[in-house]
Amino acid sequence: xxxxxxxxxxxxxxxxxxxxxxxxGLTLVFGIMDVVNLAHGVLYMAGAYLMxxxxxxTGSFWWALLLVLPGAVVVGLLLxxxxxxxxxxxSHLDQVLATFGLVMMANETVKIIWGTSPLSVPMPDIFSxxxxxxxxxxxxxxxxxxxxxxxxxxxxxxxxxxxxxIGMLLRAGATNRAMVSALGVDIGKxxxxxxxxxxxxxxxAGAIVAPILSVDTGMGESVLILTFVVVVIGGIGxxxxxxxxxxxxxxxxxxxxxxxxxxxxxxxxxSAAGQAGRTLAPMLVYILMAAILFAKPTxxxxxxx
Amino acid sequence: xxxxxxxxxxxxRAPAMAMRVKVALxxxxxxxxxPPVAVALGDPFMVxxxxxxxxxxxxxxxxxxxxxxxxxVSFGHAAYLGFGTYAVAILSSYGVNDLLLxxxxxxxxxAAFALVTGAISLRTRGVYFIMITLAFGQMAFFFFISLSxxxxxxxxxxxxxxxxxxxxVLENDMTLYYVTLGFLIALFAACHRIxxxxxxxxxxxxxxxxxxxxxxxxxxxxxQLTAFVISACITSLAxxxxxxxxxxxxxxxxxxxxSGELIVMVVFGGIGTLTGAIGGAVVALLLEEWLGAxxxxxxxxxxxxxxxxxxxxxxxxxxxxxxxxLWRARK
Amino acid sequence: xxxLDVQSLTKSFGALKxxxxxxxxxxxxxxxxxxxxxxxxxxxxxxxxxxQLKPDSGRIRLDGADITGLSMPERVKRGLARSFQITxxxxxxxxxxxxxxxxxxxxxxxxxxFRPVAGDAALNDAxxxxxxxxxxxxxxxxxxxxxxxxxxxxxxxxxxxxxxPQVLLLDEPLAGVGGEDAEAFVARxxxxxxxxxxxxIEHDMDxxxxxxxxxxxxVYGRIIATGTPDEVRSDADVRAAYLGEEGEEMADA
Numbered sequence: 001x002x003x004x005x006x007x008x009x010x011x012x013x014x015x016x017x018x019x020x021x022x023x024x025g026l027t028l029v030f031g032i033m034d035v036v037n038l039a040h041g042v043l044y045m046a047g048a049y050l051m052x053x054x055x056x057x058t059g060s061f062w063w064a065l066l067l068v069l070p071g072a073v074v075v076g077l078l079l080x081x082x083x084x085x086x087x088x089x090x091s092h093l094d095q096v097l098a099t100f101g102l103v104m105m106a107n108e109t110v111k112i113i114w115g116t117s118p119l120s121v122p123m124p125d126i127f128s129x130x131x132x133x134x135x136x137x138x139x140x141x142x143x144x145x146x147x148x149x150x151x152x153x154x155x156x157x158x159x160x161x162x163x164x165x166i167g168m169l170l171r172a173g174a175t176n177r178a179m180v181s182a183l184g185v186d187i188g189k190x191x192x193x194x195x196x197x198x199x200x201x202x203x204x205a206g207a208i209v210a211p212i213l214s215v216d217t218g219m220g221e222s223v224l225i226l227t228f229v230v231v232v233i234g235g236i237g238x239x240x241x242x243x244x245x246x247x248x249x250x251x252x253x254x255x256x257x258x259x260x261x262x263x264x265x266x267x268x269x270x271s272a273a274g275q276a277g278r279t280l281a282p283m284l285v286y287i288l289m290a291a292i293l294f295a296k297p298t299x300x301x302x303x304x305x
Numbered sequence: 306x307x308x309x310x311x312x313x314x315x316x317x318r319a320p321a322m323a324m325r326v327k328v329a330l331x332x333x334x335x336x337x338x339x340p341p342v343a344v345a346l347g348d349p350f351m352v353x354x355x356x357x358x359x360x361x362x363x364x365x366x367x368x369x370x371x372x373x374x375x376x377x378v379s380f381g382h383a384a385y386l387g388f389g390t391y392a393v394a395i396l397s398s399y400g401v402n403d404l405l406l407x408x409x410x411x412x413x414x415x416a417a418f419a420l421v422t423g424a425i426s427l428r429t430r431g432v433y434f435i436m437i438t439l440a441f442g443q444m445a446f447f448f449f450i451s452l453s454x455x456x457x458x459x460x461x462x463x464x465x466x467x468x469x470x471x472x473x474v475l476e477n478d479m480t481l482y483y484v485t486l487g488f489l490i491a492l493f494a495a496c497h498r499i500x501x502x503x504x505x506x507x508x509x510x511x512x513x514x515x516x517x518x519x520x521x522x523x524x525x526x527x528x529q530l531t532a533f534v535i536s537a538c539i540t541s542l543a544x545x546x547x548x549x550x551x552x553x554x555x556x557x558x559x560x561x562x563x564s565g566e567l568i569v570m571v572v573f574g575g576i577g578t579l580t581g582a583i584g585g586a587v588v589a590l591l592l593e594e595w596l597g598a599x600x601x602x603x604x605x606x607x608x609x610x611x612x613x614x615x616x617x618x619x620x621x622x623x624x625x626x627x628x629x630x631l632w633r634a635r636k
Numbered sequence: 637x638x639x640l641d642v643q644s645l646t647k648s649f650g651a652l653k654x655x656x657x658x659x660x661x662x663x664x665x666x667x668x669x670x671x672x673x674x675x676x677x678x679x680x681x682x683x684x685x686x687x688q689l690k691p692d693s694g695r696i697r698l699d700g701a702d703i704t705g706l707s708m709p710e711r712v713k714r715g716l717a718r719s720f721q722i723t724x725x726x727x728x729x730x731x732x733x734x735x736x737x738x739x740x741x742x743x744x745x746x747x748x749x750f751r752p753v754a755g756d757a758a759l760n761d762a763x764x765x766x767x768x769x770x771x772x773x774x775x776x777x778x779x780x781x782x783x784x785x786x787x788x789x790x791x792x793x794x795x796x797x798x799x800x801p802q803v804l805l806l807d808e809p810l811a812g813v814g815g816e817d818a819e820a821f822v823a824r825x826x827x828x829x830x831x832x833x834x835x836x837i838e839h840d841m842d843x844x845x846x847x848x849x850x851x852x853x854x855v856y857g858r859i860i861a862t863g864t865p866d867e868v869r870s871d872a873d874v875r876a877a878y879l880g881e882e883g884e885e886m887a888d889a
Contacts, residue, residue: 101611522741
């Protein structure tokens with residue numbers, strides 16, 4: 001039981017790290033640009049597909065990962081320049097429609113280029129296999145590597161946001177946009193940088209998760225809405241909120257799926273507990289979101305309504 | 306004080322309103338003659354497609370009630386469509402086949418869900434509201450995916466259509482079509498009355514200027530929540546009809562894509578007009594059918610049309626309508 | 637008993653005290669004016685009185701009842717109405733509809749879903765009356781966004797009138813209105829004197845001294861003097877605070 005708990009906790013943290021990488025960019029885009037971007041999940045999917053393509057072409061995980069990053073910059077900038085840039089001073093409804101259109105286009109484009117069957121990405125040799133944790137418990141090295149890589153990126157973001165000039169502008173922009181333009185900053189450039197940064201993070205998440213997932217067209221969407229929940233819980237515009245929100249959502253989602261039925265079995269008979277558990281588990285994160293919003297409508301670290 | 310006696314009795318925008326009703330009546334008349342035409346053309350299958358369009362028209366109109374008149378961009382309305390479809394599946398599996406009872410069940414569940422999730426969502430605005438309604442919609446989606454007794458992800462085929470007072474008249478596609486049309490017309494009339502009522506004026510007032518409404522004594526929350534619940538209930542009726550049309554229910558009816566398509570329908574026809582939502586449902590679904598016949602990669606074209614529409618109307622779709630005085634963008 | 641009784645109202649934004657221990661009263665039928673240089677905290681004070689902003693401490697009483705914790709709509713229901721400094725109307729509604737909504741807020745439930753409101757004579761007649769009093773009777777059918785600036789100010793007034801106030805907070809009703817329009821506006825406000833009490837926030841010194849029974853001077857969030865217009869004009873502190881352009885203006889008034 002303890003072993004299972006530790007195992008699932010680690011799985012939760014690993015999912016949380018992936019969610020954080022996606023949510024970090026999204027929360028900045030929402031907070032600083034006030035743009036609803038439904039197409040953010042597309043970037044995560046693009047990262048995974050680029051990874052699969054480059055891995056197949058180069059035969060190397062590391063070369064592929066190295067190539068994904070400039071690819072992500074290109075995808076992010078392209079999207080910003082062609083579409084997102086024109087949405088900044090539009091109503092939220094316009095933003096919803098345009099980015100919804102982008103999601104439809106992106107999913108279909110992926111199907112045309114890569115087909116509908118899922119792709120897989122081989123794991124690098126040094127990260128394959130498992131390490132013993134405690135007692136008989138083993139944990140895959142690759143998942144630990146994801147956690148470490150994600151934490152490193154989170155640390156880097158923390159430094160960027162709190163100790164650099166651009167980070168200062170980001171923080172200012174998330175709380176008071178008018179102030180940033182009053183400082184004489186080129187808002188257009190700042191927005192492009194923020195969006196591209198978010199795109200790179202989301203693509204990176206897609207790329208590093210590719211070896212343990214099957215890469216398919218639906219992957220962006222399931223993650224997109226979980227990411228929304230993360231951003232809403234953490235508070236729009238807050239990187240810290242995105243981090244805590246991501247880990248919270250992922251751990252609740254992972255543990256709920258495994259331990260919900262077990263706990264329910266103590267009050268219900270086995271089959272009822274099984275059904276109730278399967279029903280409740282995927283709803284848990286939304287119930288969590290509702291409870292947090294009920295107490296704090298702007299999320300845990302959100303300033304604006 | 307002599308002015309008092311000559312106070313205008315009707316709003317000057319009444320002509321635009323009357324125009325919209327006229328267009329709606331023309332649409333209804335066209336719908337009414339469609340089945341005989343379809344039969345004459347030897348294409349009775351058209352009636353079934355048209356039934357689907359009418360059901361979506363009801364849902365789009367219900368969404369317009371809050372989106373167009375209340376400026377609430379709900380991205381979770383497919384959930385209510387889903388409640389309607391599953392009300393048919395679940396109640397009929399317990400032997401309750403009556404259409405009106407199934408509608409009652411759909412409305413009760415939808416009202417409860419809308420009341421709770423709406424109360425939480427409406428504490429927020431803008432981006433938050435959109436994302437939270439989307440998240441709650443997804444929650445409902447996952448709930449039905451987990452219902453293994455009703456097929457889970459794969460859905461559930463209905464053994465028969467609903468009955469009306471014990472009669473199985475709806476088994477006839479033509480009858481189902483006209484019953485659906487009847488509901489569309491009745492619900493249009495109801496929505497039209499609501500928009501022009503005291504309540505509707507408050508709702509529209511909150512859209513136009515929330516702070517001003519508070520300053521004359523209206524607390525916006527309760528009016529917006531009421532409208533949200535009404536809209537949800539009407540959408541669930543569309544779901545009941547849709548389940549009968551498809552004779553099949555599945556979580557796909559409530560995916561977030563479906564919520565997005567409902568918004569697209571409202572926008573295609575012009576928001577805040579009711580009539581527009583009906584026309585928009587027709588246009589959007591026919592466009593889907595047409596593009597689908599051209600290529601099975603139709604979502605690419607559909608998405609492209611959406612993006613181009615937003616980018617190349619000078620101030621967006623809402624801007625387009627703003628100039629006609631039907632909508633004011635709020636940021 | 638005072639109509640409006642404000643005691644020790646305090647509000648800070650961070651280290652900045654924008655409302656610093658403000659106490660004032662508005663007596664039945666009185667026009668009490670608040671003047672002060674820009675940045676004195678007049679707008680923040682109105683926001684707290686109207687219920688838009690919660691004060692950090694202090695009490696607001698309306699006819700003896702504590703309304704400090706009430707929301708803006710609840711305060712309006714009890715008779716504390718306001719007009720906005722920056723015109724705040726429903727731009728897509730007609731002038732008549734703008735005012736009729738204010739009448740609707742105080743007469744009967746708005747949870748009525750079926751009867752057409754456009755033909756509701758009770759609402760339209762009361763709205764028309766308020767419009768006529770505000771001098772906009774002839775513009776009832778016009779869409780509000782099409783009005784001139786001066787007409788917008790009058791529409792603000794008509795909407796406030798239509799809420800049937802006991803106390804009316806007028807937040808710079810003359811902002812941007814000049815010349816004859818301003819004079820007519822002042823004359824109109826004078827006609828309402830006695831019907832309800834008014835708290836007038838205003839920059840236009842001519843208007844203040846022509847209308848007010850009492851004047852309070854707000855500087856850096858504090859009330860430094862309260863008295864009749866004459867008393868305030870000759871107050872040394874006030875003159876010191878108003879040194880410069882506005883000080884001369886005061887001396888001239």
